[in-house]
Amino acid sequence: MAKKPGDLSFREALRQVHNRIVWLCLVLVCGFGLFQLHAHPKTPLPDAWNATRPLNVTDPETPLTSWKLGRALATPSACLEALATSSDFAPMDPLEISDNCHIRNQVRLRGLGSTRLAAVETSCAIALRSAMWVQHDLQPAAQDILGGGLERIEHLGSYNCRPIRTGSSNETRWSTHATAEALDVSGFRFGGGQQISLVRDWDGPGPKGAFLRFARDSACDWFRTTLGPEFNRLHADHFHLQSRGWGTCR
Ligand SMILES: [Zn+2]
Structure with missing residues (x-):
């Protein structure tokens, strides 16, 4: 006996409903598994790959790192917590001079990992971006x-x-220095006593020049604006590293 067209379309509709239910179950199982993988206290997932764990400066870089950095920079307390994973600093009360001149979420920064610097009052954002640059x-x-x-x-x-x-x-x-959202770096000192200064070594053909040009290029990954000797003569002796901007890297 020939099948009626109505039987076929009913079976086809049943098959589609069945397929959708199977897919929905798969998505739910995978979603629950992923959630457990991230949120379970005994998860084997390393923190650097775990989106629920906050930024730790010393964790290896992963595709999640810049997202975690953005999240840490979004709230003052998260910035201080992330900075504390690598750096020597003291949180300070905000400095409020005027609408144009202030330091919010101020820190007194003395060290980035094992790297020292003359103590500087700056914003947590600049300190944290610098810590990532030094570490990675x-x-x-x-x-x-x-x-x-x-x-x-x-x-x-x-x-x-x-x-x-x-x-x-x-x-x-107003300069971003008026709100401590910038740091001017003029040189570096290394184990073994080697010293590099931008004004002397930027154009050098040897390793010192190579290090400086790498430092400029890599700063662009961590800061929102990076200006150096190739930008203009006002920056012949330092990198201007800024936590605001649209990606200028020169
Ligand atoms: Zn500057």
Whole structure:
């Protein structure tokens, strides 16, 4: 006896419902498994790969790192907690001079991992971005290029209540230094006594120049704006590293 068209479409509809239920169950099982993998207290997932764990500066870099950094930078307490995983600093009360000049979430920073620097009052965002730069790029590069650890970062300070320096006396826009959202780095010192300064070594053909150019390029991964000797002559002797901006890297 020939099948009626109605029987076929009913069976087809049943098959589709069955397939959808199977898929829904698979998605639910996978989702629950992923949730358990991240949230279970005894998860075997390393913290660096676990989206529920906060940023630890010393964790290896993974595809989650920049997202975790963004999350840490979004709240003042999370920034301080992340900074505490690697750095020598003291939290400070906010500095409020005016609408244009202040340091919110202020820290007094003395060390980034094993790297020292002259104590500087800056924003937690600058300190945390610097900590990531030192941990994941500068220390490995110091070993690879110069054969010794990075012992010290030389800098020209962070907070400075002033307008942007452009060479024009009419400039009225405020510098990111006026809110300590920038740090000026002028050189580096390494184990074994080697020293590098931007003004002397930037164009050098040897390892010192190579280290400086790597430092500039890698800073662009951690800061929102990176300006150096190739930007203009006002930056011939330092990197201007900024936690605000749209990715300028020169
Ligand atoms: Zn600067």
